[in-house]
Amino acid sequence: MDKQELGQRIVALTGTLYHISYSLLRSEADREDAVQSAIEKGWRKAAALRDERKLKPWLVRILINECYTILRRNSREFPAEMSCNPAAPAPNRDSALRDEILALPEPLRLPIVLHYMEGFSIKDIASALRCPQGTVLSRMNRGRSILKRNLSEANHDEEK
Amino acid sequence: MKRNDWETAFGDIPGSFCATVGAAVTRMQRDPRPNPHRKPALILAAAIVIAASTALALSQFGVLDTLQDTLRAFLQPGASQLVQTDIAQTARQPRHAAFTVEEAINDGHRIYAVIRVHGDGDVLLMDENAEASWTTDWWQGGEDADSYSKLAYDTNRTLVQASVYPVDSQGMALTTEAAQIHYDGEDIIYTVSFPAQSGQASLQLFTYEVYADGKTHSQRQGFGQLDITVPVTDARSFYAAETPVDLPVGNMTLTALTVEQTPIATYMTCEYEAADGAPDLTYVNLLDGVWADWLDENGEPYPEGTNSNSLTPTETGQTRMVTVYRAFDVLPDTVTLRFHNGMTGETFDTITVALYPITGEEN
Numbered sequence: 001m002d003k004q005e006l007g008q009r010i011v012a013l014t015g016t017l018y019h020i021s022y023s024l025l026r027s028e029a030d031r032e033d034a035v036q037s038a039i040e041k042g043w044r045k046a047a048a049l050r051d052e053r054k055l056k057p058w059l060v061r062i063l064i065n066e067c068y069t070i071l072r073r074n075s076r077e078f079p080a081e082m083s084c085n086p087a088a089p090a091p092n093r094d095s096a097l098r099d100e101i102l103a104l105p106e107p108l109r110l111p112i113v114l115h116y117m118e119g120f121s122i123k124d125i126a127s128a129l130r131c132p133q134g135t136v137l138s139r140m141n142r143g144r145s146i147l148k149r150n151l152s153e154a155n156h157d158e159e160k
Numbered sequence: 161m162k163r164n165d166w167e168t169a170f171g172d173i174p175g176s177f178c179a180t181v182g183a184a185v186t187r188m189q190r191d192p193r194p195n196p197h198r199k200p201a202l203i204l205a206a207a208i209v210i211a212a213s214t215a216l217a218l219s220q221f222g223v224l225d226t227l228q229d230t231l232r233a234f235l236q237p238g239a240s241q242l243v244q245t246d247i248a249q250t251a252r253q254p255r256h257a258a259f260t261v262e263e264a265i266n267d268g269h270r271i272y273a274v275i276r277v278h279g280d281g282d283v284l285l286m287d288e289n290a291e292a293s294w295t296t297d298w299w300q301g302g303e304d305a306d307s308y309s310k311l312a313y314d315t316n317r318t319l320v321q322a323s324v325y326p327v328d329s330q331g332m333a334l335t336t337e338a339a340q341i342h343y344d345g346e347d348i349i350y351t352v353s354f355p356a357q358s359g360q361a362s363l364q365l366f367t368y369e370v371y372a373d374g375k376t377h378s379q380r381q382g383f384g385q386l387d388i389t390v391p392v393t394d395a396r397s398f399y400a401a402e403t404p405v406d407l408p409v410g411n412m413t414l415t416a417l418t419v420e421q422t423p424i425a426t427y428m429t430c431e432y433e434a435a436d437g438a439p440d441l442t443y444v445n446l447l448d449g450v451w452a453d454w455l456d457e458n459g460e461p462y463p464e465g466t467n468s469n470s471l472t473p474t475e476t477g478q479t480r481m482v483t484v485y486r487a488f489d490v491l492p493d494t495v496t497l498r499f500h501n502g503m504t505g506e507t508f509d510t511i512t513v514a515l516y517p518i519t520g521e522e523n
Contacts, residue, residue, distance in 0.1 A: 003188075003189045004189070007186070007189050010185050011181060011185055014178055014181045015173055017181065018173045018174075019170055028174065031177060032177055035181055035184070039184040039185060039188065040184060040188060043188040044188075045298070069288070069323070097165055097169045116166040117166050117169070117170075
């Protein structure tokens with residue numbers, strides 16, 4: 001994969017990179033910092049990518065690491081200990097689904113975003129998050145249950 | 161839940177995010193320093209050369225000569241001797257490791273520092289970019305070594321990831337550039353660059369246990385801080401251009417342009433504002449972002465780009481844009497600027513001004 005192709009393929013992943021960073025980081029500036037660092041590190045590590053077809057989950061993994069690094073830097077805590085700390089919603093956007101996704105604990109949020117927004121397979125999510133497929137499935141089940149319950153309650157409240 | 165609901169749940173992607181991705185890709189495509197992917201024979205040859213030169217380098221030039229791919233790569237020709245090796249520093253070391261700043265240079269705009277991280281006896285360090293499953297020579301494109309996790313497991317040591325963050329006086333992390341990583345044995349050598357206005361700087365240190373043993377994921381961590389003093393080098397020269405310069409297409413005026421050449425880079429500061437009698441749209445555009453590119457001899461913006469920019473009020477309450485650019489090239493005799501609206505692509509004036517030397521006090 002030459003520089004031109006690598007660049008094109010990374011630019012084509014802009015939406016994915018945005019969704020991942022949005023689901024983890026509060027501020028737009030932090031998201032941009034994270035994606036910039038992820039691209040730079042990914043680029044320099046490109047030689048370590050043995051299967052070019054894995055560029056997407058590989059770059060997502062690096063971006064997740066960058067987001068965690070920023071979270072650690074900002075909070076001085078590892079993100080597993082701040083798992084109920086959702087990103088702030090963008091202004092002027094009213095989306096119950098978005099709010100509920102962001103309200104999910106982080107371990108449940110990422111598998112949901114990767115699967116339903118980005119179409120990642122369970123296997124690729126497990127690879128990106130470095131955890132067993134069974135763990136991904138159980139987190140997605142829990143996440144779906146919470147989303148379903150909360151969205152139902154929200155709809156119910158609106159109907160009242 | 162419809163598929164479309166998921167795809168649009170986070171709203172549109174902001175233009176600034178797309179621009180960040182595009183700019184990062186462009187910068188990496190231009191990056192003249194490829195990721196080294198050396199063949200074993202070349203590694204062996206390099207190792208022999210380094211081993212032969214180490215004693216001489218350490219005795220005469222400090223560590224710099226053995227790490228010439230790091231700090232020296234960012235310096236102007238002949239400036240290596242300005243690198244300081246006796247850095248005043250006070251440290252509060254974190255759990256797992258000890259950090260020291262071995263070399264640094266401060267040009268008044270940025271500090272470049274070489275930081276050594278040495279792990280405690282029961283610790284195997286891996287750098288901040290690495291993954292536990294990667295080979296310990298990934299950073300030089302290797303695939304022959306054991307993974308970090310295997311090496312830690314086999315030697316019964318705790319695998320620890322070590323990171324370094326420059327922070328400002330408020331403890332807020334500064335954006336680093338040119339973070340490069342080398343290993344010296346099992347020590348990690350970070351070369352980082354970060355903004356510096358004075359001779360004082362602080363680095364925060366973070367260690368994070370990846371695996372304490374083969375079974376548990378301990379997540380213990382440590383924080384430390386290094387406070388260093390790196391006086392600003394005197395080896396700087398200053399230049400200016402005659403101003404004001406009218407920018408008739410954009411209805412603006414270039415009110416000041418100065419250039420400072422340091423051992424690390426050339427910094428150009430320009431100030432521009434709406435001309436007397438300019439239409440309201442000019443003021444709006446200035447607030448919204450009328451940018452200037454500093455062009456090289458090929459008419460392309462210097463890839464190092466903008467160092468900083470700010471909108472400041474003028475004496476009459478209008479808006480003045482102050483932008484500091486940086487280029488690693490040596491100083492040209494002239495400066496060419498192209499003014500444009502970064503969002504619409506509309507181009508205004510392109511001007512070339514000559515430089516003349518001034519003293520530091522005049523700057």
